[in-house]
Amino acid sequence: MEKGGLLPVLDSSIQKIRSVSGGSSDVLINRFVTGGIHCALLCCEGMVSASVITELIFEPITDIPQQKDSHGLFHYINEELLLSTDRPEVGDYDTLFQLMNSGFAVLLAEGMTTGLAFGVQGYNTRGVQEPLGEGNIMGAHEGFTETVRTNMSQIRRRIKSPELVMELSKKGDKSSTDICLCYMKDRVPKALMERIRRSLDRVELEAVLTTGYLRPFVENGSFELFDSTGTTERPDVLCSKLIEGRVALLVDGVPYAIVIPRLFCESFQTLDDYAYKPYYATFIRWLKYGAFLIAVLLPSFYVAIVMYHPELLNSTLFMLLVDSEKKAPLSIVTEAFFVLIMYEVIREAGVRLPKPVGGAVSIISGLIIGDAAVNSGLVSTPLLTMTALSVLGGLVVPELNPQVTVLRFAFLISGGALGLFGISLLACAVLVNICATEDYGFPYMAPLSPFRKSGMGDTAVRSGIKKLQSRGFTVEEYHE
């Protein structure tokens, strides 16, 4: 769209607006005369609240006394009327459309090359609800919504400190999506903020529709299995991250926030950990570490041990496995591969289908297919048990689900081909990859490697809150 001021002739200006918008039906143009000046109030249908615009804009504006010219009218509105708290000035058509499409009402007057915009947003949004993906028992039950300003208010409600900074900007040439960069200015190093801003400056997308569009720009470009940035849909979790000196990115239209940087150990921490007694929280944390290893390695270890290293089993277990595996028509690797693929198909179907049908899919797959597969002898019971345990283990750490899924298959293949030797080779490659994951100088494996003793209090165990309070931790401690 061409740059430059608004046309002074109201008719020409309206004609221009109609031509740029292509006569779009949702662009509403209301012409009226107030204070003796011809004016037009523009807004986008469905983006503004009809009652707010009537009460706060139309009623006061139509009561304006006679003015000598348009400048006088705008001066009167600016000085005498408090129509809305958010009142930017419009200098060009680009801004006019941006504001109008964001729920502002724009007032144009005959002879003026600028317009007045009033924030009267009133579009329908989903209310604050309990997050679906991050379950919590003892903590708050509020999650982010799709509206960035609501999300900003949820954070502000929890951190009332003036050190909390929220910088709004727009990304996406076509979508003009609101992006909000949140940080505690006394906790985040200036250099890190500069680097994140520079990364975001590289965004030249036409639309930003989900957090996944922005994450590659703020992550290290090299091949990383694990994400060095995290996401959360919980304002309380995000606030804890901000206080630890991390940076958050809120994207309008997405009920998730991006957290920079993210550490591996954080995938095993939940807000509930801090609500329980330390001994129980520590137990739960180790349970999650174990579940992660089971999720990734159990099927491959089963296959490797049964195929190549049966001496690792005691004789009773060995005979039990031999007995059930000899009835199965497929090789153990094929069998395991088949069961895991079936699980992934069922899971994907359950996620994509409408909820009532999704439940039916689970019943059909779990009861009918699973039972039939075992009864027909297609799959052995021990293998099915191992796979189910592995899948359950993966559900304990939902954030790492993509990695767990892929690694489970990779380890299964390497274990099936080369036994424990293959598993060891792949484990080394994965270990190096995880250790190479780093974002803005924050190693993903910290505080494990590079080792930081101070970080162990909330990684290997969960120390008492009093002890953690005295620590005054910020993520800067892990910077290399």
Added chain:
Amino acid sequence: MNRISKFQFTALLLITDLFSLCCCFGGISLGTLWGILAGTAVQYLAAMCFAVQGGALKKWAQVFFLVYAVFSGGALFVSLWRTRSAVYIPYEASHGIWGSLMTAGLIALVCLYASSTGIKSVTRAAVIAAVMALLSLSVDLVSALFNAEWSNVSLPEKRGLLGEILRGFGLSGSLGSMAVWLDSVKGDKSKALTAYFAAKAAAVTAVIVTVLPVVGGIMELTEFPVITAAQLSQPFEAQRIDSLFLVVFSVLAIFSVTLQVMTGAYLFGELLPRFQRWRSFTVIALVIGAAFIINGRELLTVRACAAAAALLIAPVGAKKSAAIGSG
């Protein structure tokens, strides 16, 4: 150059020494322990001279350490092939020379990937690998103690102390890498060296003192005493756990070779700055080539002489550090 901590430095070097010890060929006795400890003490003193001298290496010294890294890497591959009769690697066991080649190829692939990520990530991973390996080894060896016959500790010694010192030097393939990477250690270099040599002495002592009472009775018959000790250590009555040693063994092998490849690739980059893209690949090809040349031979004397030369060349070939130069 990236900076690494003294613990990362220690872990990376210790892994190579542990792997060499696992692949140690022929009978061992208490004399072996004294020999290796004496050798370690000599190495420590020489390394401290290098630490005091400080600074990066001169060009000719870099050429020497590049050759040394390729030779040590080749020797590690040969050790890996030699132990295949004792350590069961599924595919390799049934496919002879092609199996060995495939094992080498797979290890090379992992090493190639690891070295491409840089020293920082490899040292971070090495710390975790070293801790896991030491834990697993200690489980293996502690369970071995239940099968121990302590009278076996005083076995007759076959080699003299000098021979055992030579053996200790021969099993120290990480000395070249030590000289190359010492400059990148954060903080006090002499503390890093002290940590490394102390850890090495402790680990070697723990392993040999456990191996002697377990394998002692059949020392004459066994080729690889450390592997045999691990195989004899069975904490459970109804099942064997020696396959788990394979996991530790593989992890140690990978990080040992990766260290040599990374050292070689780094020196290649220093010597030929324009040669950037295929450095790791070239070094690993050279390492496998060297393994084929060495194949079947232990070359303990040559390895010992090379290690001794590395210790002598390191201080002589070091550029004077800024502090010393100005002082």
